[in-house]
Amino acid sequence: MRERKFTPSVAADEIRQLLKDGRSTKHATSVQWFFKEEIQSHGWYTAALRKAAVECRRNIVRERDIDFVVQVADKLFSGRILEEKIFAVFLLENQTKHLGDREFRLFASWLDRVSSWADHDALAHDLLAPMVAADPKRCREVFRWAKSPNRWRRRAACVALIRGQREQKFFAQIVRLSNQLLQNRDEDDMVQKGLGWLLRETAKADPKRAVPFLMKIRKKAPRLVLRTACETLPVATRKQILHHEKS
Numbered sequence: 001m002r003e004r005k006f007t008p009s010v011a012a013d014e015i016r017q018l019l020k021d022g023r024s025t026k027h028a029t030s031v032q033w034f035f036k037e038e039i040q041s042h043g044w045y046t047a048a049l050r051k052a053a054v055e056c057r058r059n060i061v062r063e064r065d066i067d068f069v070v071q072v073a074d075k076l077f078s079g080r081i082l083e084e085k086i087f088a089v090f091l092l093e094n095q096t097k098h099l100g101d102r103e104f105r106l107f108a109s110w111l112d113r114v115s116s117w118a119d120h121d122a123l124a125h126d127l128l129a130p131m132v133a134a135d136p137k138r139c140r141e142v143f144r145w146a147k148s149p150n151r152w153r154r155r156a157a158c159v160a161l162i163r164g165q166r167e168q169k170f171f172a173q174i175v176r177l178s179n180q181l182l183q184n185r186d187e188d189d190m191v192q193k194g195l196g197w198l199l200r201e202t203a204k205a206d207p208k209r210a211v212p213f214l215m216k217i218r219k220k221a222p223r224l225v226l227r228t229a230c231e232t233l234p235v236a237t238r239k240q241i242l243h244h245e246k247s
Helices: 008-021 025-034 046-063 066-076 082-092 101-113 117-134 136-145 151-159 162-166 171-183 189-205 207-217 223-229 235-242
Strands: none
Touching: 008 046, 008 066, 008 082, 046 066, 046 082, 066 082, 066 101, 082 117, 101 117, 101 136, 101 151, 117 136, 117 151, 117 162, 136 151, 136 171, 151 171, 151 189, 162 189, 171 189, 171 207, 189 207, 189 223, 207 235, 223 235
16 A cells, blocks of 8 residues: 655644544543633643644654644644644744744634634744744734734734733834724623733833823723733732722
């Protein structure tokens, strides 16, 4: 029998079988507790999944290149199984310095395949965010995502700025994005949590500018946004900001 050619589809199928073989039904059941929506999971623990993905990437690049890895990841992120999508991200984690605008557009298209906050945050935080931080021109996409009817694109608009903000970049863009989402009165809890997360990281990295901004928006920002944003601030500062929070 002739051996199948090793293509991205074949590699993705082999990874899917690996994930099935290593599944834990017991842990898969407990994973569901973290999600409102129904999740399809093989029950892998994150550390083991990351280790398997790193080993897989190393094996692939010995024979192929990073572009082949991207194609494999694209196949995996098309599925419905949580571990397949997270594995896809782990294949490319810490590799974004080797990638460019073509890959950035591809990863942005994956936002339309997201099914939960877990695969969303892996994608947005570990792939999109470092690429935005590396090339500020990509911030233009953030404001387009913020206008999308897709909740995951709007959440990604927030999460994709976190890596750069940790380097004290993008404060002006964060102010603009925050005002845009607050003006639109986005009531989606996933988007509000994403904005709160971004503002919390901003407050940690740049409190001198973040705290006055939080004071400015405290009367119009939803409670969820403000409370998340203030989590790491000193108690006295937090109380001052939250004193006039919306009820």
